[in-house]
Amino acid sequence: MFDYEQYLRKSKMPLIWCAGCGDGIVMKAMLRAIHKLQIAKDDICMVSGIGCSSRLPGYLDFNTLHTTHGRAITFATGIKMVKPELHVIVITGDGDATAIGGNHFIHAARRNIDLTVILFNNHIYGMTGGQVSPTTPFTKHASTAPYGNIENPFDISGLAAAAGASFVARATAYNAIQLEKLIQKAIEKKGFSVVEAMTPCPTTYGRRNREGTGVDMLLYQKDNSVPVAKANKMDAEELQGKIVTGVLVDREKAECRQEYQNLLDHFSKEGEVDS
Amino acid sequence: MKTTSKVKKPRIEINKEWCKGCAICVEFCPQSVLEMRDGIVHVRDLDACTACQLCEIRCPDFAIHVIDEDK
Numbered sequence: 001m002f003d004y005e006q007y008l009r010k011s012k013m014p015l016i017w018c019a020g021c022g023d024g025i026v027m028k029a030m031l032r033a034i035h036k037l038q039i040a041k042d043d044i045c046m047v048s049g050i051g052c053s054s055r056l057p058g059y060l061d062f063n064t065l066h067t068t069h070g071r072a073i074t075f076a077t078g079i080k081m082v083k084p085e086l087h088v089i090v091i092t093g094d095g096d097a098t099a100i101g102g103n104h105f106i107h108a109a110r111r112n113i114d115l116t117v118i119l120f121n122n123h124i125y126g127m128t129g130g131q132v133s134p135t136t137p138f139t140k141h142a143s144t145a146p147y148g149n150i151e152n153p154f155d156i157s158g159l160a161a162a163a164g165a166s167f168v169a170r171a172t173a174y175n176a177i178q179l180e181k182l183i184q185k186a187i188e189k190k191g192f193s194v195v196e197a198m199t200p201c202p203t204t205y206g207r208r209n210r211e212g213t214g215v216d217m218l219l220y221q222k223d224n225s226v227p228v229a230k231a232n233k234m235d236a237e238e239l240q241g242k243i244v245t246g247v248l249v250d251r252e253k254a255e256c257r258q259e260y261q262n263l264l265d266h267f268s269k270e271g272e273v274d275s
Numbered sequence: 276m277k278t279t280s281k282v283k284k285p286r287i288e289i290n291k292e293w294c295k296g297c298a299i300c301v302e303f304c305p306q307s308v309l310e311m312r313d314g315i316v317h318v319r320d321l322d323a324c325t326a327c328q329l330c331e332i333r334c335p336d337f338a339i340h341v342i343d344e345d346k
C-alpha cells in the first residue's frame with residue numbers, strides 16, 4: 001500500500017487538470033519511483049516550465065520551481081551546477097521542451113548534465129487550447145491545423161538520443177507500472193536522462209481528432225504499444241502509428257557536473273582557486 | 276504459516292471532492308467492482324475486489340485508495 005498523500009500539498013488539491021487527463025497517472029508513477037528510491041523530499045528539486053504538465057510540481061512537497069515557458073532545463077542546469085547533491089527533476093511538455101525550449105533540450109543532452117527530464121508528450125499545446133506542437137503527428141488536427149497537420153513531427157526520444165543523452169526511455173500512461181520502473185532508472189542514472197511519457201489530452205487533442213475520452217485514449221495506448229525488442233524486428237511500415245516503449249538508450253559517458261567537480265578538485269589541490 | 280484465505284476484505288476509499296468522474300478506474304478494474312453514478316465512482320461489488328490496485332495506479336486524481344490489511 002502506498003500513501004501518495006505524504007507527497008502532496010493537499011491545500012492545492014484537487015488537481016487543475018481535466019477529467020481523464022493522463023498527467024496525474026504519470027505523476028503518481030513518478031511518486032512511486034521516488035519512494036522506491038527512498039529519496040528524502042528535501043533532496044529533490046523539481047523544476048517545470050509552462051503548460052498543463054508544468055503545473056505538476058506545485059502540487060508536491062519537494063523543493064519546487066515553476067519557471068518560464070521553455071526554460072525549465074536552463075533553471076535546472078543552474079541548480080545542478082550549484083547544488084550537485086540534489087536530485088534535479090524537470091517536468092516539461094512536448095511544447096515546452098521541444099518547441100520554445102528545443103535548443104535548451106538538445107544542449108543539455110549534448111552536455112550530458114545529470115538531470116532527469118520527465119517529458120509529458122500529449123502531441124499538443126494543451127494549456128493554450130490545442131495549437132499544433134512539434135510532436136503533433138502528420139495529418140492530425142489542432143486549432144492551428146484545422147485541415148490536418150502538414151508538418152512532420154519530432155521523435156522526442158530519437159532527438160534526445162541523437163543529441164547525446166545518456167539515458168532515454170519511453171512509456172505510456174496506460175502502462176503506469178513500466179513508466180514507474182523507467183522513471184526510477186532515469187533518476188538513478190548519472191547523466192542526462194529523458195523519460196518520454198505518452199499521456200492523453202482528451203480535451204484539446206482527443207476531441208479534435210475524434211479519439212474519445214481519456215479511457216479511449218488509454219485503450220489506444222494499450223493496443224498500439226510495442227516493446228523495443230519487438231520493434232527492432234519490425235519495419236517502418238509496420239511501426240506506423242505504434243508507440244515503441246522501454247529503454248531506448250543507456251550508455252556511460254562523461255557527465256558535465258562531475259567534470260566540473262574534477263576541475264575544481266584539481267585546482268584546489270594546486271591552491272590556485274578556492275572551491 | 277502461509278494462509279490462502281483472506282482474513283479481511285479490502286477497503287476502498289473514494290475522495291468525492293477529488294474524483295472527476297473520468298471512469299478510468301471503472302474501465303480498468305478487472306473484477307467490475309466499480310461503477311459510475313451521479314458523475315463519480317461508487318463501489319458496486321466489494322466482495323469481488325482482489326486489492327490488485329489497478330484502479331488506484333491509473334486514477335489521475337488521487338481519488339481512489341484501496342487498503343488491503345493483508346498486504
Ligand SMILES: Cc1ncc(C[n+]2csc(CCOP(=O)(O)OP(=O)(O)O)c2C)c(N)n1
Nearest residue numbers: 050051052053069093094095096125126127
Ligand atoms: C514565452 C511564452 N510564450 C508562449 C506562452 C503561452 N503558452 C503557455 S503554455 C504553452 C504550450 C504548452 O504546451 P506543452 O508544453 O506541450 O504543455 P501541455 O499544456 O500540453 O502540458 C504556450 C505556448 C507562454 N506562457 N510564454
Ligand code: SF4
Nearest residue numbers: 017018021052126201
Ligand atoms: S487541456 Fe489536455 S493536457 Fe491540459 S489538463 Fe486538459 S486534458 Fe490535460
Ligand code: SF4
Nearest residue numbers: 304324325327328330
Ligand atoms: S483493487 Fe483491483 S479489483 Fe479492487 S477495485 Fe481496484 S482494480 Fe478492482
Ligand code: SF4
Nearest residue numbers: 294295297298300334
Ligand atoms: S479514476 Fe479517479 S477520478 Fe476517475 S472516476 Fe475513478 S476515482 Fe474518479
